[in-house]
Amino acid sequence: MSLKNILSELEINIKDYEGKSLTVHSPINGEKLASLACDNKNSYNLKIKKSAEAFKKWRDVPAPKRGELIRIFGDELRKNKPALGKLVTLECGKIYQEGLGEIQEMIDICDFAVGLSRQIGGLTLPSERPNHTMQENWLPLGVVGVISAFNFPAAVWAWNLALAVVCGDSVIWKPSEKTPIIAIACQKIFERAVKIFGDNSAKDISQIIIGNGAEIGELLVNDNRIALISATGSTRMGRIVGPKIADRFGRSLLELGGNNAVIVTQSADLNIVLPSILFGAVGTAGQRCTTTRRVFIHEKIYNDFYSKLKNAYSKINGKIGNPLDPKTLVGPLIDKNSFDIMQKSLGIAKKAGAEITGGKRVLEKEYKNAYYVEPALVKLKKQADIVKHETFAPILYVMPYKNLAEAIEMQNDVPQGLSSSIFTTDLREAEIFKKYSDCGIANVNIGTSGAEIGGAFGGEKETGGGRESGSDSWKIYMRRQTSTTYYGATPPALAQGIKFTN
Numbered sequence: 001m002s003l004k005n006i007l008s009e010l011e012i013n014i015k016d017y018e019g020k021s022l023t024v025h026s027p028i029n030g031e032k033l034a035s036l037a038c039d040n041k042n043s044y045n046l047k048i049k050k051s052a053e054a055f056k057k058w059r060d061v062p063a064p065k066r067g068e069l070i071r072i073f074g075d076e077l078r079k080n081k082p083a084l085g086k087l088v089t090l091e092c093g094k095i096y097q098e099g100l101g102e103i104q105e106m107i108d109i110c111d112f113a114v115g116l117s118r119q120i121g122g123l124t125l126p127s128e129r130p131n132h133t134m135q136e137n138w139l140p141l142g143v144v145g146v147i148s149a150f151n152f153p154a155a156v157w158a159w160n161l162a163l164a165v166v167c168g169d170s171v172i173w174k175p176s177e178k179t180p181i182i183a184i185a186c187q188k189i190f191e192r193a194v195k196i197f198g199d200n201s202a203k204d205i206s207q208i209i210i211g212n213g214a215e216i217g218e219l220l221v222n223d224n225r226i227a228l229i230s231a232t233g234s235t236r237m238g239r240i241v242g243p244k245i246a247d248r249f250g251r252s253l254l255e256l257g258g259n260n261a262v263i264v265t266q267s268a269d270l271n272i273v274l275p276s277i278l279f280g281a282v283g284t285a286g287q288r289c290t291t292t293r294r295v296f297i298h299e300k301i302y303n304d305f306y307s308k309l310k311n312a313y314s315k316i317n318g319k320i321g322n323p324l325d326p327k328t329l330v331g332p333l334i335d336k337n338s339f340d341i342m343q344k345s346l347g348i349a350k351k352a353g354a355e356i357t358g359g360k361r362v363l364e365k366e367y368k369n370a371y372y373v374e375p376a377l378v379k380l381k382k383q384a385d386i387v388k389h390e391t392f393a394p395i396l397y398v399m400p401y402k403n404l405a406e407a408i409e410m411q412n413d414v415p416q417g418l419s420s421s422i423f424t425t426d427l428r429e430a431e432i433f434k435k436y437s438d439c440g441i442a443n444v445n446i447g448t449s450g451a452e453i454g455g456a457f458g459g460e461k462e463t464g465g466g467r468e469s470g471s472d473s474w475k476i477y478m479r480r481q482t483s484t485t486y487y488g489a490t491p492p493a494l495a496q497g498i499k500f501t502n
Helices: 003-010 041-058 063-079 081-092 096-116 155-166 180-197 215-221 234-247 270-286 302-319 336-351 402-412 427-436 473-477
Strands: 019-027 032-038 123-125 130-142 143-147 172-176 206-208 226-232 250-257 258-265 292-298 355-357 376-379 393-403 417-424 441-443 480-484
Touching: 003 180, 019 172, 019 336, 032 180, 032 258, 041 143, 041 172, 041 215, 063 081, 063 096, 063 155, 063 180, 096 155, 123 155, 123 226, 155 172, 155 180, 155 473, 172 215, 172 270, 180 258, 180 355, 180 473, 215 226, 215 234, 215 480, 226 393, 234 250, 234 376, 258 270, 258 402, 270 292, 270 393, 270 417, 292 302, 292 402, 302 376, 302 393, 336 355, 336 376, 336 393, 393 402, 402 427, 417 427, 427 441
Parallel strands: 143 172, 143 226, 172 206, 226 250, 258 292, 258 417, 292 393, 376 393, 417 441
Antiparallel strands: 019 032, 123 130, 130 480, 355 376
């Protein structure tokens, strides 16, 4: 399946983005997909100016009408789901089923946002003064900047776009330089939805900027015209982005690293544990922020369960390959740098006394310019320092524990706090785990990966504290206003019973 065929299926032409600044390769085989032009300071400033002007028009459009645009966009995504799923797979390397799942996430958040467009509301609050009404209003925020990562090249943008648009904002999107083509395709489909929508107020409310390196990202982060920066990426990136935004008193929504753990108790149903851990650990070749990276197994079942896990991994190894092949379960790493970092982490683990199964490069003869690896199982007696660092690759550290308190303590003893999971049939263990897990996500009898749209997504500590997607995540895209109205006929009373007369 070539890029040309996919774009033809989507009825999209990307010639207006072509240039010589950025060469895009497929992680499947290393082949060149396209050469694109990057934005410079002048084109960047023009787009920000258009976005600011678009916001001034869009904020006055009634919220339910804004929702109508997102409904149309969702319908366009439904029509193009198979081809968009292939494009995700071609450009970022996740298997086609996961590519389809990513587009379904986009559709789901559109559905959520359409409903939200008729529910955005504040509160009417009791006033202590007679003939006064106090209200809490939610108003559009402004221009929203979205910086996304390669591993979810479309869905994370859609989480932000759908909510921001129904909240009355405009959006500027900087995709990863590793996956800009899916961004261009999504933008063009959104522009198609705007055309169907047929209202000039929607013009320029979504734009993309292409960058290769830090320059464009730095412009976004430091730009006072951008009210909110939603950034997904590494903790290292967050340490740079967060303070810069705070320095100009802007808002940030940070979705950073994850170091997600599963606790397997004595009472766990192992028939549901194994498939959950497998998908969590090797899905997207270990390149999800919610990837399962650590497993703590009760010492009484440790050896037996580890043997089962090792056997399951041996079967997975026979299903590594081209992610467009429906039989494939594990596609490639995004690039050589990811492979090198994986090998470095495994080397450190080995020096710490780990027993390592897998982790080697495979299919090198078939794909000399791509990086396919066997998912690695790393057996440790205790949690070594290397375990506390997130390696964005399919490495699963497996360790024993004695009691639940110890397991939760080890789970929490990392800088990150995104997703966590326990497998148990004991209600007390489940409730204790939910109470003391320090992660933004705490699952019972399901894995760490695969969150639904309805809940707020995000984590604590070095994960950044941001929340995207469902629940009340929409509030970050709006500004809160408290308003008090006096409707009496005599001079109004002052709050706190203050007397002030002349």
